[in-house]
Amino acid sequence: MSRLTDLLAQARKTDPQLAADLEAEFRQLTQRSQFGLVFERHQPEAVELPGRPVRRGDTVRVLPPRGSLTIGDTRHWVVTDLERTPDGKQAHLTEADVDPEVREPATSTAALEDLVVVARFEDPIYPGLVETGRVENGGDKPFHTVINAENFHALEMLTYTHRHKVDCIYIDPPYNTGAKDWKYNNDYVGKEDDYYHSKWLSFMQSRLEVARDLLNPSDSTLIVTIDEKEYARLALLLEKIFPGAKMQMVSSVINPRGIVRGNEFARSNEFIYYLRLGAARIAPESIENSSGSPVAWETMRRRSIAGARGRRGAGACGPNQFFAIHVDVASGAIVGRGEPLPLTAQVADYRAPRGCVAVFPARDDGTEMNWSLTHTAFDERWSKGYVRAGKATPDKPQKYIIQYILGGVIDDIESGRVNILGRNPDGSIKAEYLESKERMAHSQWNIPSHNAQQHGTGLLEDLMPKRKFPYAKSLYAVEDALRFVVASKPNALILDFFSGSGTTAHAVMRLNKQDGGRRQCISVTNNEVSADEQKGLRKKGLRPGDAEWEQWGICDYVTKPRVTAAITGRTPAGDPIKGEYKFTDEFPMADGFEENAAFFTLTYEAPRQVRRNRAFARVAPMLWLKAGSRGRIISSLPERGWDVAQAYGVLEDMDHAPEFLAALEADPQVGMAFIVTDSEVAFQSVARQLPEHATAVRLYESYLHNFQINRRA
Known part of the structure; x- marks a missing residue:
């Protein structure tokens, strides 16, 4: 129920008449347009x-x-x-x-x-992280991270580590179909709920408002998928939260066969909103002509009437462009040519060699034209396979269509931008372009690789046999959606806070493999157990929080194993994954990826414990995230009171500041220095001495201040 309905219920207990009057006014308000x-x-x-x-x-x-x-x-x-x-x-x-x-x-x-x-959600939280595992196969590459958490609180946590640093957010939120696919205040929302639309909007608004604080306002993109149930309301909500963004909607076919819901059109598509902030641009898509698009052959006969035989003036041709081309009747191949005919000579008097047809340039109405090439230019191109006889037209004045390759295409061939596949029986070349061409993608996507059943659910079964996840996105659909906005950003940071099975992280790994990028993905998902499975677990006396319950949650049972399997190339049982990746980059799934990933669970800390430096082990992963998620995590400090890892350093004992500063100076890859002190004077003293490549952050003042000001009503 809405907040107003709750207040009316309270009023009814003390003053029924006042409550009745308020309800009447409320009804009048709700009837206004x-x-x-x-x-x-x-x-x-x-x-x-x-x-x-x-x-x-x-x-x-x-x-x-x-x-x-x-x-x-x-x-x-x-x-x-x-x-x-x-x-x-x-x-x-x-x-x-x-x-x-x-x-x-x-x-x-x-x-x-x-x-x-x-x-x-109106109360401030003081988050921490506990690492629950990692897989390392990417050398010094930054880590992808999977966070098991309620996503609103995970977003709040990320305001400390990644405020205004995210290049792209891709989310696939609950579609609010009325099925048990999402909860509001710990209870499933169904169609019978009078407020199920507004609860969904409230749910989305709270998360999108925090997400806005994470996106880079000068150059970033938000991508949101949705179906027809809420797409219109979502558009208005997005415009409200991101008033300056450039928004466009794409329609994408995800199930060509369609799904029938009662007496409705079979649903085969969903919608994708792209919101671009600042200078963010949509990249053109590449069309690889080498995949079967041959070079163009043009008709050699002049088209314009100005190119007719004997014409004078602009566009007229010379006398050497009217000659017979000899085509062998048996093979349909060009075997030679005759000499150019003077204007006084008649075509009817010309005799072709035995077994050949003499082909002169002529329109269908009999008008004699000219060839686009002189006789000597014809000889040169024909000898290289750049001229051929096309379709026979025995009932027309010109007995064969004669085709040739234009000079620009010949330049491409001779410069190596075209692949020569061989020659046809008549000696003409077979060639396809090697270089790609670009065009802006359309807003209607009907792409076989985006089939969610085959390349979402089916691919997930290859990675994790016998483990089910409903409505998994096509890996290649997410990959393509991201490519349009991060292809030119090899170090992009991508966030998915409705991560589900982990498709977004998997897609980012594929993009990295294709161009050698070092993109990172932060995936946030909870460990919710499906509604059907909950019944059986409750009958056994289990509750959320019990180990036997949590093992069946989305994060532990699907997301973490899927990301691990993608990197290692092995199923959760340890077997090589069967099958191959398809489309843009085809290779065996058992090869895995040269990537790293770390897994965390969000914790809730007491601010007093944080301030007293008694929660360092759980704050430590956040420092690692803030510094770029590279290398090891400084989870505890040695007796000397300081430590420096690959990406950052932590100083706790001010007496050892000179040693700490020397270690930072010696390693230019260290980008952040966290200084634990209650004294602003001590902090500034160390900060002034830091090398230029390191940024100073005060603990725990910056942490506590961030979450105190993040209180949201």
């Missing part, structure tokens, strides 16, 4: 954090008993105290979000194991 995007302002979104330790002051929900299939008590409570009892740890609770002027908030107690922490 509105132009543009208008949707309900809902209760602030919240997300449950299973596995997060319960602390005093936390907002929590009481879970139903293990084995129950009901949602249970949906109220939020605040933990006022914690105590040990003979039965285990207990929490004292006070009901949250209750106006004390309306009624007294309820109180209760519950076992800690029956509570789950709830994070509300």
Whole structure:
């Protein structure tokens, strides 16, 4: 329900008449016509954090008993105290979000194991990261990262590490079809919900507003895929959040056979919004003519009437351009020519060699024309295979169509830009262009490689046999969508915060292989278990947060194994992946990629612990991300109080600043220096002495300040 509906419900309990009057006014307001995007302002979104330790002051929900299939008590409570009892740890609770002027908030107690922490989006968070694995096959290349997190909170975390640094965001959000494909406030949203459109818009708005802070405002692109259910509302929302962006929509066929939903046209396409910020441009697509497009052959007879035999003035031809070309009747090949005929000579008097037809240039109405070549130019081109007899036309004045290759194409052939494949039986060349041509892609895409069933779901089964993921995107469709905006950016940073199976990261790896790029992809996905699987797990007495539950989540069961399999070329079972990549770059999938990837889970830290330098191990991966995700992570500091890795350094003990500064000076690849101090004077003293290639960042002041100001209502 919307926030206004909740407030009316509270008012009804204390003053029914006032509530009735307010509802009547509310109905009048909702009947007014509105132009543009208008949707309900809902209760602030919240997300449950299973596995997060319960602390005093936390907002929590009481879970139903293990084995129950009901949602249970949906109220939020605040933990006022914690105590040990003979039965285990207990929490004292006070009901949250209750106006004390309306009624007294309820109180209760519950076992800690029956509570789950709830994070509300209007509250600031202090995130950390725990590394859960990595795969290294790319030498000194930067790492791709996969983050298991609620994506709004992951985006908040990235405002510290990547504010205004992202070159491209590609997202494939829930399409809001009414199926159980997404949750709002920990419950699935279906079509029967009166507010399912506005809940989806609220859900998208909160994330897109943070994403806007991550994109490089001077040159970046947002790509969003959607279907017909929400494309119109999404367009208005995007215009609202990105008012200065250049927006265009592409229609892309993803299922040529179509999917029928009741009495509707069979759905075969989806839509892709491109929003370009600043100087961002769409690159032309390359058309490789060497894939079967031959060189052009032109008709050798002059077309303009000014080129008729005997004409004078502009465009007229000389006497050496009217002669017979001898074509062998049996083979259809040119075997020679006659001498140029003077204007007084008659074509009817000309005798061709035995077995040949004399072909003179003539229009279908009998008008005698001229050839585009003189007799000597004809000899030169014919000898090189640049002239040929085409289709026979025995019922017309000109008995064969004579074709030739233009001078510009000959220049391409002789400069090596055309591939000579051989010669035809008549001696004419067979040739195709080697160099590519470019054109702007159309906004209608009907490309076989974008078939989601074959190259999304099917390819995923090759990578991870027996592991299912619904509605996987075609790898090549995502690759092509990205290529238009990052082809000229070999060091681009790409973010996907609705990562799902990890297709975007996989596509970025393919782009890197094709041009030697060092692009990075940050993939954010949660570890949600599908609605159908949840029922079976709950019957077994399992809950989110239990290891036996979490192993079936999207991130652990699909995303991380898919990224690992793509890099290593081996399935989760350790077998070489069968099959080959197709289209732009074809090679065995078992070859893998020369890439690196690291996997993390988002944590929620207490700001007091951060300020006291007691959460360094969980803040450390964020420093590594902020410095470019290269090399090792400085997860703890040695006794000397400082360390320098490939991309950054950390100084904690000011007494050792000279050694730290010397290490930075010796390594020009170190781009950031994190200095842990409460003293602004000490920070500035070290910062002034840093080498030019290093940027100073103060801990933990910069971290705490970032998330304090990021509070969003």
